[in-house]
Amino acid sequence: MRDLLRLAVDPGIVSLAGGLPASELLPTAELRACLDGVIERDGARALQYSPPWEPLKEWIAGYMQRLSVVCGPGEVFITNGAQQGLALLSRLLLDRGQTAVIERVTFTGVQQITAGRGAAVRLLPTDLSTGADMDALEEALRLEPRPRLIVLIPNFHNPLGVSISAEKRRRAAALAAAYGVPLLEDDPYSSLRFEGADIPPIKAHDQAGMVFYIGSFSKLIAPAIRLGWIVAPAGLISQLTVLRESIDLEASGLMQRAVASFLEQGLLEPHLARLTAANRTRRDVLLEALKTHLGDIAAWTRPEGGLFVWVTLPPDIDTWECFEVALRSKVAYIPGAAFDVSGGSRNTLRLNFSNVSPERIPSAVERLATALRGG
Amino acid sequence: MRDLLRLAVDPGIVSLAGGLPASELLPTAELRACLDGVIERDGARALQYSPPWEPLKEWIAGYMQRLSVVCGPGEVFITNGAQQGLALLSRLLLDRGQTAVIERVTFTGVQQITAGRGAAVRLLPTDLSTGADMDALEEALRLEPRPRLIVLIPNFHNPLGVSISAEKRRRAAALAAAYGVPLLEDDPYSSLRFEGADIPPIKAHDQAGMVFYIGSFSKLIAPAIRLGWIVAPAGLISQLTVLRESIDLEASGLMQRAVASFLEQGLLEPHLARLTAANRTRRDVLLEALKTHLGDIAAWTRPEGGLFVWVTLPPDIDTWECFEVALRSKVAYIPGAAFDVSGGSRNTLRLNFSNVSPERIPSAVERLATALRGG
Numbered sequence: 001m002r003d004l005l006r007l008a009v010d011p012g013i014v015s016l017a018g019g020l021p022a023s024e025l026l027p028t029a030e031l032r033a034c035l036d037g038v039i040e041r042d043g044a045r046a047l048q049y050s051p052p053w054e055p056l057k058e059w060i061a062g063y064m065q066r067l068s069v070v071c072g073p074g075e076v077f078i079t080n081g082a083q084q085g086l087a088l089l090s091r092l093l094l095d096r097g098q099t100a101v102i103e104r105v106t107f108t109g110v111q112q113i114t115a116g117r118g119a120a121v122r123l124l125p126t127d128l129s130t131g132a133d134m135d136a137l138e139e140a141l142r143l144e145p146r147p148r149l150i151v152l153i154p155n156f157h158n159p160l161g162v163s164i165s166a167e168k169r170r171r172a173a174a175l176a177a178a179y180g181v182p183l184l185e186d187d188p189y190s191s192l193r194f195e196g197a198d199i200p201p202i203k204a205h206d207q208a209g210m211v212f213y214i215g216s217f218s219k220l221i222a223p224a225i226r227l228g229w230i231v232a233p234a235g236l237i238s239q240l241t242v243l244r245e246s247i248d249l250e251a252s253g254l255m256q257r258a259v260a261s262f263l264e265q266g267l268l269e270p271h272l273a274r275l276t277a278a279n280r281t282r283r284d285v286l287l288e289a290l291k292t293h294l295g296d297i298a299a300w301t302r303p304e305g306g307l308f309v310w311v312t313l314p315p316d317i318d319t320w321e322c323f324e325v326a327l328r329s330k331v332a333y334i335p336g337a338a339f340d341v342s343g344g345s346r347n348t349l350r351l352n353f354s355n356v357s358p359e360r361i362p363s364a365v366e367r368l369a370t371a372l373r374g375g
Numbered sequence: 376m377r378d379l380l381r382l383a384v385d386p387g388i389v390s391l392a393g394g395l396p397a398s399e400l401l402p403t404a405e406l407r408a409c410l411d412g413v414i415e416r417d418g419a420r421a422l423q424y425s426p427p428w429e430p431l432k433e434w435i436a437g438y439m440q441r442l443s444v445v446c447g448p449g450e451v452f453i454t455n456g457a458q459q460g461l462a463l464l465s466r467l468l469l470d471r472g473q474t475a476v477i478e479r480v481t482f483t484g485v486q487q488i489t490a491g492r493g494a495a496v497r498l499l500p501t502d503l504s505t506g507a508d509m510d511a512l513e514e515a516l517r518l519e520p521r522p523r524l525i526v527l528i529p530n531f532h533n534p535l536g537v538s539i540s541a542e543k544r545r546r547a548a549a550l551a552a553a554y555g556v557p558l559l560e561d562d563p564y565s566s567l568r569f570e571g572a573d574i575p576p577i578k579a580h581d582q583a584g585m586v587f588y589i590g591s592f593s594k595l596i597a598p599a600i601r602l603g604w605i606v607a608p609a610g611l612i613s614q615l616t617v618l619r620e621s622i623d624l625e626a627s628g629l630m631q632r633a634v635a636s637f638l639e640q641g642l643l644e645p646h647l648a649r650l651t652a653a654n655r656t657r658r659d660v661l662l663e664a665l666k667t668h669l670g671d672i673a674a675w676t677r678p679e680g681g682l683f684v685w686v687t688l689p690p691d692i693d694t695w696e697c698f699e700v701a702l703r704s705k706v707a708y709i710p711g712a713a714f715d716v717s718g719g720s721r722n723t724l725r726l727n728f729s730n731v732s733p734e735r736i737p738s739a740v741e742r743l744a745t746a747l748r749g750g
Contacts, residue, residue, distance in 0.1 A: 023419040031422060032414040039407040044398040047406060047597035080455065084623040096471065112621035222422035224629040246487035247622070248459040254599040255627070 014364035016286075016351040017332040019158065019307055023355070025278055026222050027271045030262060038257040050253035052078045056260040060215070060229050067190070068200035069213065074234045077241070078251045081228040082188045085214035086113045086151070088240055088247070089230065093149055093182045093212075094119060100149040101140045101181075103132050105340050107158040110151050110186065122147060123341055128301050128310070131157065131164030134171045141179040150176060150183040154201055155190040156306020159339045159350035163304065169202045177208035188216040188228070191272055193305035194280035209233040217259060219307070220268065225255050276305065282353040282361065283309070289365035294372070307354040310336070312347065317372055319349045326371035331364045389739035391661075391726040392707040394533065394682055398730070400653055401597050402646045405637060413632040425628035427453045431635040435590070435604050442565070443575040444588065449609045452616070453626045456603040457563045460589035461488045461526070463615055463622070464605065468524055468557045468587075469494060475524040476515045476556075478507050480714050482533040485526050485561065497522060498716055503676050503685070506532065506539030509546045516554040525551060525558040529576055530565040531681020534714045534725035538679065544577045552583035563591040563603070566647055568680035569655035584608040592634060594682070595643065600630050651680065657728040657736065658684070664740035669747070682729040685711070687722065692747055694724045701746035706739045 039046050057073035064071035079085045090113040094100060100114045104123035114121050122140040125133045132152055141147060152172060154164045164172070176183040185202045203213040216228035232240065244250070262268065286309060290300055300311045313319070319335040326333065336348025356364070414421050432448035439446035454460045465488040469475060475489045479498035489496050497515040500508045507527055516522060527547060529539045539547070551558040560577045578588040591603035607615065619625070637643065661684060665675055675686045688694065694710040701708065711723025731739070 018424075020424055023423050026419040026422050028414060028419045028422055032411065035410050035414075036407065039403065039410075044401040044403045047401050047403055047599045048398050049393075049395055049593075049598040080623040083621070087622045109621065116621050218424075223424040224422045224627045226623070226625075226627045246458070246484065246491055247462045248455040248601070250601075252599045252601045252627070252630070 013327065013330045013332050014356060014360050015332040016353070016356060016364065016368070017334050018352055018355055020352075020355040021219050021223070021275070021307075022278065025275050027262070027267060028222075030267045030271070031222060031225070031258065034258040034261040034265075034267075035254070038254065038261050042257060046254045046257050048253065049250065050256075052251070053253060053256035053260055055264065056256045059260060059263045060231075064203075064213070064231055067198070068204040069231065071231055072234075074237065075231050077230040077232060077237050078256060079214075079228045079230060079244075080226045080248070080251055081218050082186060082214050082216035083109050085216075085228055085230045086110065086184060086186060087116070088243055089182075089184055089212050089214070089232075090114070090117055090149065092236070092239060092243055095148065098148040099145050100151065101137060101147045102151045102341065103153075104342055105160060105336070105345055106151070107153060107186070108339065110153075111341055114149075114151070119149070120145075121341060126157070126160055126162065128160060128162050131162050131168055132172075134168050134175065137172065138175055141175060141181055146179070147181055150181055151186060152183065152202065153186045155187055155199070156192060156303050156308070158189075158306070159308050159334070159336065160310045161301040161303035161306060161308045162310075163199060164202070166199050169199065170205045172202050173205035173207075173211055176210040177206070180208075181210065183211045184214060185211055186214045188214075188219050189306040190215075191220050192276055192279065192307070194276040194283070195304040203231060220272065221259065221262060225259055227251060227255055227259055279305070279307070279354050282356065282358050285358040285361045286351060286353045286365065289362045292362070293366050293369035297373075307352050309351045309353060311349050311351060313349075313372060315347050318346045319372070320346060322371050326368055329367040329371055331367045331371070333368065388702065388705045388707050389731060389735050390707040391728070391731060391739065391743070392709050393727055393730055395727075395730040396594055396598070396650070396682075397653065400650050402637070402642060403597075405642045405646070406597060406600070406633065409633040409636040409640075409642075410629070413629065413636050417632060421629045421632050423628065424625065425631075427626070428628060428631035428635055430639065431631045434635060434638045435606075439578075439588070439606055442573070443579040444606065446606055447609075449612065450606050452605040452607060452612050453631060454589075454603045454605060454619075455601045455623070455626055456593050456598075457561060457589050457591035458484050460591075460603055460605045461485065461559060461561060462491070463618055464557075464559055464587050464589070464607075465489070465492055465524065467611070467614055467618055470523065473523040474520050475526065476512060476522045477526045477716065478528075479717055480535060480711070480720055481526070481716070482528060482561070483714065485528075486716055489524075489526070494524070495520075496716060501532070501535055501537065503535060503537050506537050506543055507547075509543050509550065512547065513550055516550060516556060521554070522556055525556055526561060527558065527577065528561045530562055530574070531567060531678050531683070533564075533681070534683050534709065534711065535685045536676040536678035536681060536683045537685075538574060539577070541574050544574065545580045547577050548580035548582075548586055551585040552581070555583075556585065558586045559589060560586055561589045563589075563594050564681040565590075566595050567651055567654065567682070569651040569658070570679040578606060595647065596634060596637060600634055602626060602630055602634055654680070654682070654729050657731065657733050660733040660736045661726060661728045661740065664737045667737070668741050668744035672748075682727050684726045684728060686724050686726060688724075688747060690722050693721045694747070695721060697747050697749075701743055704742040704746055706742045706746070708743065
């Protein structure tokens with residue numbers, strides 16, 4: 001994965017492989033001013049060890065409330081990004097060797113955290129229109145040994161691009177409560193919607209305190225600020241604090257202040273408006289190019305936000321085997337099998353549309369189609 | 376520990392408890408200019424996902440060479456600070472339930488990482504003049520089951536203030552090599568020497584690739600930049616990268632660029648000159664006050680750098696019991712037992728001299744002495 005992402009820096013290759021927000025759309029000037037402003041305002045206090053920055057936790061609690069989640073700042077834990085949220089919660093909630101339920105096709109970071117706990121995994125199929133299969137989830141929760149963790153990606157799934165339907169979200173929360181199994185809701189993309197209506201997160205249906213929401217500022221503002229958050233029952237925040245102290249002490253007080261300043265100034269909304277408008281154009285251009293060059297043999301998801309489209313090809317096309325041919329013709333993607341825990345999905349691939357200029361997409365997809373059709 | 380550190384923010388209390396660098400001595404203006412400068416220079420690239428910043432790795436390799444360590448940038452791994460170095464290396468090198476050797480009295484972060492691995496620990500006594508006991512280390516390495524990790528703090532030990540002698544460092548490296556046991560050298564303070572000659576780190580004597588050096592910029596520059604490093608054999612850097620990807624992906628590219636800029640401009644040396652001069656004065660004032668107010672009953676270490684002095688009182692004084700009395704008289708410290716894995720050292724305490732203005736030290740120590748003598 002990392003090696004593939006490195007390709008994004010070769011200027012000769014059009015990379016549809018990575019998961020980066022577009023560099024030219026990052027709020028660089030705004031963040032520069034926020035960093036400078038908080039150091040001017042707070043001086044050395046912004047550079048010292050510090051407890052979590054309350055104004056940031058308060059903003060996040062308000063943001064969660066706007067997503068229909070009942071949440072106060074005492075239920076917010078600041079992380080270094082969504083991956084740290086997954087890593088901390090899996091260490092806290094899943095003993096070594098216990099069983100976890102994840103989707104068969106899912107983000108590699110989810111696979112890494114269950115592997116890191118030595119977990120046995122039960123795998124869910126995912127419907128490409130409505131998301132993870134809830135009948136399969138219920139079946140997985142009924143089997144012994146009882147699973148101790150569920151991980152789902154509700155919005156604009158990585159790599160599939162699909163969102164879990166409202167009905168399924170209600171059911172996921174109900175199943176977690178009924179079986180007493182913690183559910184990690186990994187949601188780094190929800191504010192990147194450019195089409196359709198927002199769907200409240202699974203956490204909004206959580207009466208039992210069994211859903212742990214994981215957010216991130218990496219895609220909303222910028223990756224290098226390295227900040228995200230967890231929403232968890234207030235009683236667990238001190239356990240997270242102790243665990244995190246042993247791992248890397250705390251998040252940067254400077255970055256927390258700068259991001260809080262960015263948010264308090266209302267800079268997020270206009271930034272997201274620009275970003276999602278650009279992403280929508282890029283998705284449209286990508287889907288149009290897929291129709292033109294692969295419409296006769298392929299199917300793909302139509303994401304309403306996020307970063308990724310998932311393409312399914314005829315069974316005899318192996319996207320690992322085509323990868324080098326595509327690279328030689330200067331276009332990169334991620335073979336779908338990289339996301340399939342069971343080793344399948346060899347006739348699929350993930351395309352990113354957020355970090356490529358729309359002018360370059362049609363010819364890149366044309367070259368991709370040629371490579372997939374056998375060079 | 377965390378709760379005690381919180382006291383440092385109550386302005387009424389003179390805290391000799393924490394481990395913070397002095398806020399008024401942080402290079403705030405310089406860091407502000409560096410952050411602003413790298414965003415101006417690199418634009419959005421400074422805010423994007425990015426691989427480790429090569430100029431920073433190169434500077435660190437040069438720094439290690441000045442410490443007599445043979446090291447290239449390919450052996451440097453960037454972390455979010457020394458604690459993350461301990462956490463990553465312990466996960467990579469120590470299987471769950473294996474045995475580790477640590478000092479009986481040591482930094483709580485060291486205790487946390489061995490506890491986090493479910494490790495059985497063998498405990499070394501520490502000589503207050505020359506550091507960890509190497510005869511005891513050899514004995515611990517001979518016993519079955521064979522330990523799989525050693526952790527030592529070479530300079531200005533937290534909490535003891537002592538440095539390991541040159542002779543003992545050579546022997547530590549030789550023992551790690553002879554028994555094939557990885558040794559973590561946790562060295563966040565080495566550049567904070569204000570007296571005496573530098574002693575090359577244990578890593579300088581490492582022919583066998585068994586010593587893993589852990590450094591940090593938190594005390595050298597500022598805590599909120601959240602950056603440190605590991606020096607490890609080049610072959611292990613990719614394993615560290617994969618492990619770190621599952622934990623929190625990567626360090627902030629922006630912070631790495633800003634710190635590299637700070638270092639390349641030669642701002643570290645004048646900053647450390649100011650910082651260590653102030654620390655030396657503070658240590659001198661603290662030791663003089665201890666002599667005046669506790670000289671008849673106590674002994675203490677005389678650190679040549681770092682942040683901490685360790686005080687030993689008569690056996691009938693319990694520093695946990697005195698703690699609340701001291702707090703009521705507006706002075707805070709850390710009871711030594713907090714650092715003693717075996718639960719002993721109840722007649723000891725750790726004092727910090729780096730984050731208290733010298734004018735406030737004598738009266739604080741006078742109140743401390745009254746509290747310790749029974750109010």
